Amino acid sequence: MKLVLPGRRPAARPSLYVLVFLAVCFLFGGPAGVAMAKGVTGPPAAETYGTDRIIVKFKPGKNYYAAPADARAMRHMRRAYSIKVPGGEKLETVMDVYRSRSDVELVQPDYIRQACLLPATVAGENWGIARTGADKLSQRVTGNSEAVVAVVDSGVDARHPLLYGRVLPGYDFANGDDDAADDNGHGTHIAGIIAMEAGNQRVRILPVKVLDSSGKGYDSDIADGIYYAVDHGADVINLSIGGPGRSPVLEEAVNYAVSRGVVVVAAAGNSSADASGYSPAGIQACITVSAVDRNDTITKFSNYGTVVDIAAPGKDIVSSVPLDADTDGILDGYTSYDGTSMAAAFVSGIAALLRVNDGSITVQQVENAIALNADDAGEKGRDPYYGFGIINFSNYLINEPVSLKILAPSPFVAQGNRLSVSYAVYGTFSGYARFRVDGLFYGSQKVPSAGCYNTVLNVEALAKGMHTLAVELLDNTGKTVAGGQAPFVVPSILDDQFAGWRVLGSARENIPLDHTFTVKFSLPIDEKTVTGESLQLYRYDTAQPVAVIIRRIDDFTFQMRPQEALEPATRYWVVVRPSIRSRAGFNLKEGVVAHFVTVQSS
Known part of the structure; x- marks a missing residue:
């Protein structure tokens, strides 16, 4: 489940930004009414899947032993196999063959995911500990429960001084053995962030190695790792991994975890793209985390979109690494990384502290606490870059008043x-x-x-x-x-009259009674189409139009000035009808409305 605190669900990043009232931008479609959406594509071609394996799950009671002899049975997902595509054959063709079989329930690429990190060079202390309020939260925790965080990643260096005594025995799904040591560095970095947040509290790390030494791993191994983590006592699962492509197998594994009371945290990804097209970031049951820098600004690399629930520090984050992965020139077992990987780890650490304090706290209560303890950033309310805001438990009170x-x-x-x-x-x-x-x-x-x-x-x-x-x-x-x-x-009858029209943002408040509104379009406008019938102002409660004077500023911009002063503390709608056309003959893609409320008094 995504964080369910109500609020406006953010739209995916638009192809043109929208400014309400000072400059209102509208996008046009073609003369035939075909709207073009930036970045919207069909399913990827077989050659772009980036993997040489597929996952096939057979139906219950069917002869799933019909899988090839070299198929790799998934350890924890029954009836599911990872199958290597023979050399020279197209992935999509092989998947179509399995889809046509009556004994097959599911077929998908066995995507290769990777660690969501980028190299960084800034050294120093881990500034994110104070920014998230983890330092204060760890000191306030009064419970005596133990919380286990499964780091489903590249393994963990249990010998590192920061982690020594905190790391439980784990498993290596990438190589199929019991040695979950880290041969990449990413998993140890994630575990170090969680350990620093935990302070002296009883937080343990369960290493589940699903990524190889290059920081890459198959969906089949990641799903097996999630099941393993749940069955070995994880209270929180950290998934600082990802990549494009929806994965029903990963979704099934995550849902299994959440249904058994495990909090699952996922990195949004580092591709400056809509995270809804990535897994596990796009899975509804995950808490999906974007990354901010020291200035509380969303990083250039962070993914975004409606699936983002919360933001956390992800730029110049110092944490532990194995010595052979310490490449910053100072061989001390610490280095700095950038990425939504680091941001996810901060949220996992907070979730672990909440569970140490109260061993009976539910997944939903953890998610609600995280959403409520956030500093609003970006657009007011929930937005596609910061979600509910930047996580901050500095003022979280364990025994707070009602x-x-x-x-x-x-x-x-x-x-x-x-x-x-x-x-x-x-x-x-x-x-x-x-x-x-x-x-x-x-x-x-x-x-x-x-x-x-x-x-x-x-x-x-x-x-x-x-x-x-x-x-x-x-x-x-x-x-x-x-x-x-x-x-x-x-609502007034305006809600029915303009149902389905695009609404620009939330209502602006305290608009002056003599305000002049500027409406800016994205293409040069046919001035003859901008009239008192196509560009209007309505009083909301009475649904009556307000007389306005329309003035052209330039080819793109028009102003609306009410002929009489507006009423105080009153709601109005600006309405832009789709009959407005560009000089090239392009109509508005859709009708648009913008809401505002005037000041309390004149």
């Missing part, structure tokens, strides 16, 4: 007749939540402990326009111990 935070509805976001409410409860609490709308009772919900909760209220009887939701926490004696309020909107 408090409540309303997560949804967000202010000024239109709701239907059924109002979806999400809220987070912090501290030691048991009781119930009571819901009021405009002071009237609208229902209650049992709240047995701290965590995130959801409910739906029927607001069909409410008038259209702004309303106020109040949520109160009452303990088992009926005493109110915490509460919060959030405004929301019952």
Whole structure:
């Protein structure tokens, strides 16, 4: 499951950036209505799979011994085999042959994944420990549980002074033996970050070697490694590996882990691409982590997209390596790497500390805690680069007082007749939540402990326009111990009229009453198509148009100025209809709306 705290799901990186109100950019499609999307392609050709093996999983009860004699049975996924493609034959052709068989359940490339790191040169202390708040969290942990983090990677150097005494016996799936030592350096670097975060807390490292000495490994070995980690007591699995291509086999293994209470953390990848097309980053059940630098800026290499849940330090990260992998000129067993690999390790370390503090904490509660303890960055709210923000447990209180935070509805976001409410409860609490709308009772919900909760209220009887939701926490004696309020909107007919149109960002607030709006297009515009019918301003609650004066600034840019001052504390919509055309005859791909709310008073 992805982190489920509600909020606007971010779109994948657009081909043109969108600036709301100051400059609104719109993209055009061709005259025939065919929209072009940058970076959207079909499945890769057989020659681009980058592997010489496929995975075939046979149906239950079928003669799966019909696999070739040299097929490599996966140790922990029953009925699944990694099969080498004969020399000279195309991968896709061989897969098609197996797909046509009635006894085959699944066929996919046995992708080769690799460590998500880049070389770095900056030495010094590991700045990410303080940035994530792990140093303070490790000192506050009061629980006495032990947490095991499985580093599914290139192995771990158990002899390194930083790791000595922390490393459990593991297994080497890359070579098929019990020696999970690190012959690459990447896995030891990951384990070192986790160990530094743990401090003196009882965090152990389970080395599961799935990458060879070059830092590469097959999906079949990685999936086997995940199963092994779960069956050998892992509380957290760190997957600082990845590559393009969806992998149902990896997804099945990750789902197995999560279903058995294991937190799975994955690096987003280092290709400056949409992580949804990568595995394991794109798997829903993972916590997917992007990378930031010392300035809290997303790194140039980090992948992005709707699957990103959280960001963490991933630039110039110092940690342990075996001596033969220490290439920075100072032979001390430490070096600096860049990558979402390092970012994922920071999140795994935090998850381990949460489990040391409370051995009964669930996967969902760990994920919620990570999402709630993040510094918002980038666009307000969740976005495709930072997810919920940059992880920061500096202010996390182990025995915190009871408090409540309303997560949804967000202010000024239109709701239907059924109002979806999400809220987070912090501290030691048991009781119930009571819901009021405009002071009237609208229902209650049992709240047995701290965590995130959801409910739906029927607001069909409410008038259209702004309303106020109040949520109160009452303990088992009926005493109110915490509460919060959030405004929301019952939709007007504009929501139906422009349903399915593209919405630019979230509502802007505190817009001046005499504001002039600038609308910027991506191509030179046919001025005759920009009229009071194609470029409009609406008052939201009444759904009435507002008279505007439209002025051309240049070939790309037009301004809208309301003929009269706008009303204070009122919601408006800017509407750009698809009838606007470029000079070359290209129509807008879709109708577009942008929301804003005026200042409270004049």
